[in-house]
Amino acid sequence: MTNFHRATYWSSIIKSPKQDFLASIVVFLVALPLCMGIAIASGVPVAAGLITGIVGGLVVGWFAGAPLQVSGPAAGLTVIVYQVVNEHGLLALGAVVLIAGTLQLIAGALRLGRWFRAVSPAVIHGMLAGVGVLIVSSQFHVMLDDSPKQIGLANLASIPAAAYGALVERNAAAGIGVMAIACLMAWKTLAKGRFALVPAPLIAIVVAAVMAGTMGLPVARVQMPDSLSSAIHLPSLELLQSVPLNVLLQAGVLIAIVASAETLLCAAAVEKMKPEVKTDYDRELVAQGIGNIVCGALGALPMTGVIVRSSANVESGGQTRSSAILHGAWLLVFVVALGSMVRLIPTAGLAAILVYTGFKLINVQEIKRLKSYGWSEVGVYAATLCTIIATDLLTGVIVGIALSVAKLLIRFSHLNALIVHGEGDYCLLHLSGAATFLRLPVLASSLDRISPGEEVHVDFEQLDHIDHACMDLLMSFAQRHEQTGGTLIIDWGTLHAQVHGISESTKVDSESDKHLRRRIAA
Incomplete structure (x- = not known):
């Protein structure tokens, strides 16, 4: 970095224009419920998601190659994380994320950033839709204060019976979940003027907490430790005695690939939203590697660049990386000063946000767009989606990539x-x-x-x-x-x-x- 670019970089941080300050508040309000909800969906304590959000702002924000992109825990990784934690325990998660971050750092140093974007859109959108289905099917049960099954197909198959049981028993958690989803759907239509800057997930959480508190409903609430430091789980060499190294490496590679692809696709989308702010994809990959190494060392969730928070940053007037950095600071201040308020939030409300998010990942319009390129693209999308639901994320992505390569070979032999x-x-x-x-x-x-x-x-x-x-x-x-x-x-x-x-x-x-x-x- 030249002296001129270094001076420009630091001046953009120090100035912290008014737009960045206001945008950081909006991003913080969007990130807060999502960090907690994704943690619950991943089967880890809420604090693990909040730590990742803080690291995404205070650490990744400084080094990011996409200045307006906001990093934090992502819904697209919940399936992988849940499987790791469910099979090998919470301690294994830190080691897996540490491996993933190291691989990302190496890939960025080798300038492989753009290559992670060379995945067929049909595979990417099929993966997101598959993750969306799994999130909806698992979080629907959490929204009823029930425990999700270990297999995606079992979650899907049991939804009708669970819904009928909640209706007959007048399940209080279900009522809170339905109310939260109604808030999410109605807020964008009802909010006018400055109120439109208030994120819908925050409104849904506030309504859910007030509803549960004033009515004294017997529902499960979020568990939050007294101190954030007590939620930190450092990896140890003793872990290798209980979990084979090849298992940790396989999960680490999978998280590195999925997180990198999602991050760089998100960065490309943010660059289209604000073309004058250019993206350095290799630098962004290095920043993500640093962030995931820190998260792995702390035993927190893995992170990616996330489109919901990033688009909120751009739409709220974010101009420099200061807005992303400040949002991490607000998360830290909230957890330290107001962490006890988290315990008032019903779990069903956070699960409802994830159910709504999962539905949005299943983008039907994307199928129509893929169809314009031929039915073969729709076939790759459907194969990726169905394989993920029936087996696991890694198998689904491999099947999708294999079909894309086969389609290319057939096309070039015809x-x-x-x-x-x-x-x-x-x-x-x-x-x-x-x-x-x-x-x-x-x-x-x-x-x-x-x-x-x-x-x-x-x-x-x-x-x-x-x-x-x-x-x-x-x-x-x-x-x-x-x-x-x-x-x-x-x-x-x-x-x-x-x-x-x-x-x-x-x-x-x-x-x-x-x-x-x-x-x-x-």
Whole structure:
């Protein structure tokens, strides 16, 4: 970093404009209930989620390559964390997150940030939808003050019976959950003017706490330790005696991959919202690695860049990284000074927020958008989604990536060559797909069916790719065809390519191609 950039960096921190201060308050109010809710969904104490939110602001905010992105515990990692904690205990979580952070730090140092974005959108959105279904199915039971099952399919299958039982028994927790969801859905419509800056999750939590307190409802409430330091669980070497190292490594790699992909996709979305604030993806990955190393050392939840808090930051007028840093400071102040207030919050209210968040992850509009690129994209999305629900997140992501690669290989091994004859000695060779050496026989067979002396127009408009082997075949055919009195005309403009060494007899003429198509159509 040059002296000029270093001075600019520190001046942006020190100035802390009014917009950043106000934005940090809004982000803090959005982050507070989400940090607690995600912790409950992950099967860990609420304090673990709050610690991650604090680290996301006070640590990651300083180093972030995406200045306006806000980091903290994310709903997309709840399934992985819940499985680790459920199978190996809370102490194992710190080691797994520490491994994930180290891998992210190394990946960022090796400048691999942009490569984490090279995952098919169908896989990413299928993963988010699968996580959304699992969150809804598990947190629905928590919203009823019930314990979720260990398997996603079992949670889904038991929802109707649980809902019927809550209705018959007039479950108080269910009433609080329904009220919280109603607040989430209605607040954006009802809130006007400055009230629109107040986040809906905060309103839902306040309503749930007031409702439970004033009516004296017998519902479960959030457990909060007297001191934040008592929630810190440092990893130890003794952990390796109870949990195999390969298990910890596998979970760490999975969290690193999912967290990095989600973070960098979020960073790209934030950059589109405010294009004048540029993103350094490698630096952002390093910052996330540092944050997760700290969270792992403290035994807290893993973190990612999160779109809900980041968009709230941008929409509230955040200008520099100060807003993200300050939101972490407000979280720390709240936990230290007002931590006892957390114990007034009913668990059902936080679970309701997660149920609502899970539904939003299952974005039906995304299916319509993927369909515009072909049914194969929808197939990859559906396969990823269903596999995650039926098995686990890692298997679902692997299946999605494998299908995406298979689709790409099939596409680049597929070539259609159609010959359409027009008036006189005119014909059109229409190529679509990918002309690679794998499909060289198909192209050669089509060229062999062209009669001597014809004026041949080659249409590249729907051709995705042509390699050197097929190009050589076309050039050789052009030379032979010229000797029979024929001509080969190629419209290179439709392929947006330049090929050197074309003989003079091989003409480049897009206007004649258009004229030929009109004649054939007639």
